Amino acid sequence: MIIAESKPLAEIAALIKNARKILLVGCGGCVSVCLAGGEKETGILASELRMLRQVEGNPLETIEVTLTRQCDPEYVEMLANHLTEDIDCIVSLACGVGVQFLAERYQKWVVPALNTKFAGGTVEHGVWEERCGLCGECILYKTGGICPIIRCSKSILNGPCGGSQNGKCEINPDTPCAWQLIYDRLQALDKLDLLLELEPLKDWSQSRDGGPRKVVREDVKLD
Amino acid sequence: MNNFEPQIIAFCCFYCAYSAADLAGSMRLQYPANIRIIEMPCSGKTDERVLLEAFEQGADGVYVLGCLEGDCHFLKGNYRAKRRVNKIKKILDEIGIGGERLEMYNLSAAMGPRFAEIAREFTERIRKLGPSPVKANNCLPGAAARLENT
Numbered sequence: 583m584i585i586a587e588s589k590p591l592a593e594i595a596a597l598i599k600n601a602r603k604i605l606l607v608g609c610g611g612c613v614s615v616c617l618a619g620g621e622k623e624t625g626i627l628a629s630e631l632r633m634l635r636q637v638e639g640n641p642l643e644t645i646e647v648t649l650t651r652q653c654d655p656e657y658v659e660m661l662a663n664h665l666t667e668d669i670d671c672i673v674s675l676a677c678g679v680g681v682q683f684l685a686e687r688y689q690k691w692v693v694p695a696l697n698t699k700f701a702g703g704t705v706e707h708g709v710w711e712e713r714c715g716l717c718g719e720c721i722l723y724k725t726g727g728i729c730p731i732i733r734c735s736k737s738i739l740n741g742p743c744g745g746s747q748n749g750k751c752e753i754n755p756d757t758p759c760a761w762q763l764i765y766d767r768l769q770a771l772d773k774l775d776l777l778l779e780l781e782p783l784k785d786w787s788q789s790r791d792g793g794p795r796k797v798v799r800e801d802v803k804l805d
Numbered sequence: 806m807n808n809f810e811p812q813i814i815a816f817c818c819f820y821c822a823y824s825a826a827d828l829a830g831s832m833r834l835q836y837p838a839n840i841r842i843i844e845m846p847c848s849g850k851t852d853e854r855v856l857l858e859a860f861e862q863g864a865d866g867v868y869v870l871g872c873l874e875g876d877c878h879f880l881k882g883n884y885r886a887k888r889r890v891n892k893i894k895k896i897l898d899e900i901g902i903g904g905e906r907l908e909m910y911n912l913s914a915a916m917g918p919r920f921a922e923i924a925r926e927f928t929e930r931i932r933k934l935g936p937s938p939v940k941a942n943n944c945l946p947g948a949a950a951r952l953e954n955t
Contacts, residue, residue, distance in 0.1 A: 637901040
């Protein structure tokens with residue numbers, strides 16, 4: 583999932599300082615699961631902002647809506663019922679995708695309440711780690727299910743490098759060396775021979791080459 | 806300001822503070838009438854949103870009472886409550902309400918006198934701080950609409 587975390591309250595407050603009425607839009611997708619932008623977090627942010635403005639003597643009116651997802655037009659469309667003329671600004675608690683979908687659909691000023699961090703997963707309650715570099719061409723079948731693109735600090739494909747010390751990466755003693763993990767895993771699975779194959783230069787054209795990427799599936803298009 | 810009587814919400818764990826409050830009553834102990842007690846199944850039920858809502862609805866102070874550390878009926882509820890309380894204290898500081906208006910205390914069901922002592926101590930603290938700035942600005946959020954997704 584996409585992992586995000588809340589921007590500091592003062593930053594969000596500054597982004598909406600001229601607004602009198604705002605629409606806070608939560609997202610029921612990834613950011614709900616990583617406890618950053620779901621219905622509950624939307625309520626908390628709304629309450630914080632209202633009280634902050636009350637203390638300043640400049641009351642703020644809020645409306646809270648949590649969409650099933652903000653990255654699908656059919657759900658974004660549901661916001662139309664809540665979007666009245668007097669709303670000065672939309673605050674989106676989705677990832678950057680949701681913010682853009684709202685901004686594309688509605689003629690309102692949209693501000694993000696979250697910083698979108700990475701594609702990752704929950705390693706324990708309250709701890710999320712990056713797992714996928716979204717490189718566009720998966721090679722996990724060669725590395726025992728451990729991604730060297732994102733988990734190796736240098737993204738090298740024939741590791742480890744000389745910075746691997748006692749199983750840790752030189753950038754931080756808490757960061758495991760991805761290539762040590764890969765070696766240990768392949769050893770446990772009796773597939774160390776995979777490491778004998780030299781991995782050629784990666785074709786990065788599937789990654790960020792050529793600007794924003796697009797996936798088109800003719801078989802599921804409606805028209 | 807001299808006549809200020811704070812409104813204080815005490816979120817009490819059923820297994821300790823709520824029983825301690827009962828005990829304080831049975832022992833005929835006096836404690837300020839400013840305290841409004843809310844029973845919780847465990848202090849681990851402490852919800853950040855509810856703590857904020859208490860302040861938004863006009864509480865001058867809020868405290869959470871959980872079991873002594875290591876004695877939670879559900880093992881770790883009181884530790885979790887403490888972390889959430891600490892987070893909301895920081896938020897209250899940011900908002901300008903002041904984190905000192907929120908506190909977490911630990912006690913056991915046998916500590917009726919301590920319950921009364923905490924009530925007196927906290928009420929005195931809030932009395933000194935004065936009314937919550939949210940209330941002082943006299944603009945409670947009557948118009949705040951909460952719309953559900955349909």
